[in-house]
Amino acid sequence: MSGYFSELITGSKSLLVGLGVTFKALISPVVTVQYPREKIDVTSAVRGHIDLVKDEATGTHRCMVCLSCMKVCPCQCITVQGEKREGVKGKVLTLFALDFTKCSLCGLCVESCKPKAIDFSNEYELAGFTRDEFVFDLLKRVKERA
Amino acid sequence: MDTMQLSFYDVLRMVIAFVLIVSLVFINAIIMGYMERKMAAKIQRRWGPMEVGFQGWLQLILDGVKIIAKQLIVPKDADRTLFRMAPLLAFTPVVLPFLVLPFSKSLFGRDINLGLIFIIAVSSINVLSIFVAGWASNNKYSMFGSIRSVSQNIAYEIPILLSLLSVVLVTHTYSMQGIVAAQGSIWFCLVQPVACIIYLISATAETNRAPFDLPEAESELTAGYHTEYSGFGFSLFVIAEYANMFTVCAVATVLFFGGWHGPFSGEYLGALWFLLKVFLLMLIMVWVRWTYPRVRFDQLMNLAWKYLIPFSLVNLLLTALIVKCI
Numbered sequence: 001m002s003g004y005f006s007e008l009i010t011g012s013k014s015l016l017v018g019l020g021v022t023f024k025a026l027i028s029p030v031v032t033v034q035y036p037r038e039k040i041d042v043t044s045a046v047r048g049h050i051d052l053v054k055d056e057a058t059g060t061h062r063c064m065v066c067l068s069c070m071k072v073c074p075c076q077c078i079t080v081q082g083e084k085r086e087g088v089k090g091k092v093l094t095l096f097a098l099d100f101t102k103c104s105l106c107g108l109c110v111e112s113c114k115p116k117a118i119d120f121s122n123e124y125e126l127a128g129f130t131r132d133e134f135v136f137d138l139l140k141r142v143k144e145r146a
Numbered sequence: 147m148d149t150m151q152l153s154f155y156d157v158l159r160m161v162i163a164f165v166l167i168v169s170l171v172f173i174n175a176i177i178m179g180y181m182e183r184k185m186a187a188k189i190q191r192r193w194g195p196m197e198v199g200f201q202g203w204l205q206l207i208l209d210g211v212k213i214i215a216k217q218l219i220v221p222k223d224a225d226r227t228l229f230r231m232a233p234l235l236a237f238t239p240v241v242l243p244f245l246v247l248p249f250s251k252s253l254f255g256r257d258i259n260l261g262l263i264f265i266i267a268v269s270s271i272n273v274l275s276i277f278v279a280g281w282a283s284n285n286k287y288s289m290f291g292s293i294r295s296v297s298q299n300i301a302y303e304i305p306i307l308l309s310l311l312s313v314v315l316v317t318h319t320y321s322m323q324g325i326v327a328a329q330g331s332i333w334f335c336l337v338q339p340v341a342c343i344i345y346l347i348s349a350t351a352e353t354n355r356a357p358f359d360l361p362e363a364e365s366e367l368t369a370g371y372h373t374e375y376s377g378f379g380f381s382l383f384v385i386a387e388y389a390n391m392f393t394v395c396a397v398a399t400v401l402f403f404g405g406w407h408g409p410f411s412g413e414y415l416g417a418l419w420f421l422l423k424v425f426l427l428m429l430i431m432v433w434v435r436w437t438y439p440r441v442r443f444d445q446l447m448n449l450a451w452k453y454l455i456p457f458s459l460v461n462l463l464l465t466a467l468i469v470k471c472i
Contacts, residue, residue, distance in 0.1 A: 008453065015438070022189045022437040032192045 042122050047105045049098060050078075051121035052142040061142045062117040065091035069109035069118060077102040078109060093139060100126070100134040160245075163255035167244040174392050175385040177425075179206045182432050189436045216377035221284060224374065228282035233375065233382035236275035240389040242268045247396050248322045250406045250416030261322035262310060262397075269352075269393055272386065273299040276354075276361060279383070280371040291370025294443065295354060295361035301450035302351040302358075308458035309341035309348070312465040313401045326405030335402040340461045342402040344454050346427075349394035351446070353387065355431055357438035358446060365440075395427035396420075403427075 033040055052061040065082030077099040082091035110118055118138075128134060180195070180203060187194025195202030220229055243265040245255035258264060273296055280292025314320060316337060317328040335342040351358035362370035372383045399405060403423050406416025441449070 004452075018437050019433065022433065025191055026185070026188050026433070028191065030188070030191050030193055034193065034196060 042124060044122070046120070046122055046124065047107065048121040048123040049100045049103060049105075049126075049136065050109060050118045050138070051123075052096060052138045053117055053119050054142055054145055061093065061096075061139070062115045063093045063096065064115055064117070065093050066114065068112045068114070072108045072112045074106065074108065075102040075104055096138040098136045098138055100136060101131055160255065163245060164241075167255065168241055170244065171241055171385065171389045171392075175388040176206045176210070178388045178391065178428060178432075179209075179384070181425075181429065182435075185429065185432045186436050189433070210381065213381045214378055218375075218377040218379045221374050223284045225282040225284065228278050229374075230379075232275050232279035232282055233379040233386075235278055236272060236386040237382045237389075239268050239271035239275070240386045240393060243393045243396075244389075246322055247393075248326050248400060248405055249420050250414050252413045253417050254323065257321055257323045259319070259321045259324075262314065262320045262325070262401075265322075265393065265397060266307065266310070269390065270299070270303065272390060275386075276371045279375070283371070283374040285374055287367040287369075288371050288373050291361040291363075291367050291373070295371065298351060298354075298358065298360060298446060301447060302348045302454075305344050305348045305450065305454035305458045306352060308455070308462050309338075309345040310397075310401060312341045312458070312462045313338055315462070315465050315469050322400050322405075326400055326407065329404050330407060333402065333404040333407075338402070338461070338465070340457060341465075342398075344458045344461070345398060345402065348450075348454060349398060350431060350434065351450070353390045353394055353431075355387075355391065356435040357441050359435075359440060360443060360446060363440055391428050391431060392424060395424045395431070398427055399423040 052063060054060070055062045063080070065080060067080055070076075070078045070080045079095060079097040079099075080093070081095040082093050085092045105120075107120070110120065126134070183205075184194045184201075195205035198204040198208055218230075220226055246258055246261040246264055248254045248257065276295045277292045280288040280290075280295070283289075313325065313334055316334065317325045319325060319328070354361050360370075361367075362372065367373070372380055375383060399420060406420040408416065408419035408422075
């Protein structure tokens with residue numbers, strides 16, 4: 001018999017506390033969002049696929065076709081091509097392709113880039129029907145953004 | 147209605163009442179299914195159904211259409227007749243208590259002088275249907291679920307009866323209308339608070355709702371007695387569960403919360419008060435479901451035999467003494 005009533009009292013009290021907790025949750029605002037119609041900003045630390053950085057001063061990318069990203073990439077998913085042009089110092093970027101199906105998001109290309117021309121994007125809505133959809137033309141993307 | 151001779155109007159009244167009641171059972175399942183999902187979502191701080199219609203209110207109707215379109219698969223080793231009978235057996239008796247519920251002063255199917263006994267007797271058949279479903283499925287999880295259901299209902303029927311009996315001792319009548327009429331000035335939840343609490347706890351167990359939903363405990367028994375049911379057989383069980391919830395909450399409303407009494411409750415407007423109280427009680431049951439984890443089986447039995455039954459016995463004896471002395 002010992003503890004019969006004390007068990008009853010402490011038990012009932014804890015049950016009421018539990019009801020209070022859920023009631024508080026019931027009247028507090030909802031924390032999820034209605035995804036396709038409503039989106040939240042992802043944190044800037046997120047590692048999406050790499051993207052060419054748009055330089056605010058020149059209005060275009062900063063790539064100087066040193067090919068260090070292409071060389072350092074362990075998956076060999078970056079293809080960079082450039083050409084010499086009349087009156088322009090250094091090479092001009094003609095192709096910057098990323099095969100995202102192979103990329104492991106290690107970030108070595110971002111680290112190795114001296115002019116800081118590439119960075120991780122915040123892109124997370126990546127779904128497609130074919131593999132070709134994940135070969136991104138980053139040069140085209142930076143021009144579209146301009 | 148002293149004689150057994152029924153006039154044409156009595157029959158007509160019964161037919162209309164029955165049609166309205168069956169539709170109420172289905173509408174109740176839709177409303178409660180929606181409210182349950184919405185409330186569960188709000189307690190877990192999400193939105194719940196939002197896609198179909200304003201705030202997703204058409205979702206349950208669409209679910210109903212989808213589930214009707216599904217095939218009812220009978221397992222190979224199941225007892226075919228019993229397996230098909232069990233959902234009907236679950237659904238039919240839960241409609242009957244609605245016939246004697248007093249929705250308002252003039253709105254009721256029939257006021258028989260043993261209304262309360264009738265409700266308790268008929269709603270106990272639900273256990274049989276669960277047992278038949280578990281047995282006929284020929285599946286060990288279903289079997290365990292139905293065995294649990296039977297022992298749970300045997301344990302919890304006693305406190306229900308004892309707590310209802312202590313109210314009947316005060317009112318001197320089993321008629322539902324008579325019990326409502328007896329609490330014009332003061333509700334019986336204030337006169338009999340212990341009986342009220344005991345009834346609400348046991349009613350949750352009686353309807354197999356969480357935290358006493360051991361017959362269908364997902365984590366242990368997949369889905370308990372309705373593991374093997376698909377399509378409309380399954381949905382009849384769900385509709386029966388919600389109708390059972392409505393019944394026990396309506397009985398609680400009639401016996402402890404003043405029935406159709408409330409401001410401006412005339413001949414028919416009392417039905418609004420009645421439904422309001424019933425749905426509030428059902429929402430409390432939903433709230434309780436999403437608050438507490440499922441109890442273990444020995445805890446379930448301890449609660450019934452060590453706390454609810456002794457307390458309701460003492461309460462009954464005290465009530466009898468006080469009624470005798472006054």
